[in-house]
Amino acid sequence: MNQKVERYLQASTRVNTRRSYQQAIEHFEVGWGGFLPATSDAIVRYLVDHAGTLASSTLKLRLAALAQWHVSQGFPDPTKTPLVRQVLKGIRTLHPKPEKQAEPLQLRELEQCVAWLEHVGEQARAESDLTCLLRCWRDRALLLIGFWRAFRSDELCRLQVEHIQLRPGEGMQLFLPWSKGDRDNQGQTYQAPALARLCPVQAYSDWISVAGIARGPVFRGIDRWGHLSEQGLHPHSVIPLLRSVLQGAGLPAELYSSHSLRRGFATWATRSGWDQKALMGYVGWRDAKSALRYVDSTGVFPGQLRPFSPSLDVEAVPGLPSPGARPGS
Template sequence: MAPMSLQIAPSHLSSAEEEALAALYRRGTPENTLRAWERDLAYITAWKDAAYGAALDWPEQETVALRFVLDHAADLTDGAGPARDAAEALIAAGLRRSLACPAPSTLDRRIASWRAFHRMKNIASPFDAPLLRQARGRARRAAARPRARKSENPITREVLEAMLATCDHSNRGLRDGAALMLGWASGGRRRSEIVALNRDDIDDGDFSETGLLRIRLLQTKTTGPEAAPRLPLKGRAARAVMAWIAAAKIGKGPLFRPVSQADRPLPRRLSPDGLAILLRHRLELAGYPPGFASAHGLRAGFLTQAAFDGAPLQAAMQLSLHRSLNETTPLSSTNSSLQPECPRSRFDAYRGCLSMRCAFVASASCC
């Protein structure tokens, strides 16, 4: 949390105690959450300055919190007044995209961050007041909209196979194939999870005998290092990962790395944006139109394929690490015209792996 200009400790602590507490937050909070907090703090601070010409107060006043909700619960395109003036200032600062009503999820996230900042300072949040809770609920319903898909289409097995067919035996081809297969067959990993993997997160102790790898995810959106899941990977996906490790001579450090124009693996870590570019390139080579799918299509495609194959959704969730069925519904719901004909043996393959805590891995290794 060093980049944030927020004193996160209660005022009665000493400087040394404040620094120790800040360091504890940095170590114990996922990087994605820290980045979201940083963005939200910048937005909230700029909004308060634009709306009131003042800095944030701790605790913040309920009237200020209520205006924040009201300012973000309406479409300001055709409006006028203080709310629009503040929104235009945020747009000019590059912190807001348009005068349209923000998505309810965006408002909820910013309020959640604001509440978290109050907790860090050990003070009550104005958003816990009954009036604010009621206003938030009404704002959420008033601005309700269909949940936007993070990927236009899921990357199902058919799409993945077409992408893999474009991967040759060069270092770039080996890396791309390994990243795509690992990301898909290990449960539909987020791009941040794929690029965060290190060599020592790949347990290949049983690979020579069983062809099985175990992938340790030290940091996910829903788990931390203290509860790092170990996910199975076998078949073509496991062999692809080991082939990339051998070709790139990776003994330690980042698992997935940039590859130079001379086809030489570089020592630094592949970025999440780099993985997105990789995926778009392979989709293009496979003949799919621009914008067909994003990196999140790997995650959506895993669960969509599970649904197509008749696999128990709860079993697939053991690999995807979704916590609730509600989270998976938008991912596994797609155009039925995309559904392939799948033999009954696929379903049996899923069930046969339940004893390994990976009902999907046999078929996922499709791979």
């Protein structure tokens, strides 16, 4: 195939999707010992052999990967036969598994994390510990932007300084050339509020000021000597970063993941009176099922959208824990 054509075909599929599909194909061929192209009977045997161990959502992803491989190679799709569909339906019936969800990071916990980062950061400034100060200010900005914009890990890691505009006292505008919900790759502009407390705008401004970043990735790795990487953080690094902060703030880190910021915002917005349509529009969800998956089960969708309050009335934070381990790299 022409290299230019291949390049655009690669660009049409998300990196995470390509990686997931590749892993699914390897699991079918190497892990299970299947052959490609496959028959529908082989697909059925594959499903049955993993019915009790893999969630039906995982099996659906594996089928999507196998379907894509066959279609792209010019073979008939063996996953679309009635037998395969019936077997998958039977697996969902006989092996129901609850979907695992990360704990939402509630506003109270977010404030506790930010308070700890600011405490450690100011201590590092007093001790002229630039490396620790950089990590604290980076992590604070990442948490607050991630929460108030309900961003995914990969969206946070792809933010570029030149794509962000600050309006002091009002908010900030963030542009992403593409995102998971942007099916046509037209790019999308997001707004984040300026708040009296837990302000993402001020946290971002403090971070790029102390880091001296004028362009390129907003969130970067920091080595032990305080040198900033030229590359943005990898999405997989967000979970250990978040858990390091949670642990330092005295919270049970193992309950949370990078989705906790997104779930936390959705839960906060719902309890603050945002209706379902407003929440979907703000976050970028296209269907109600996506929204409901992120809202804590105790939440409902009452009333209409209530705009951000600059005063951000939140409960008082419990006593700040004494600093433990400092933020990780």
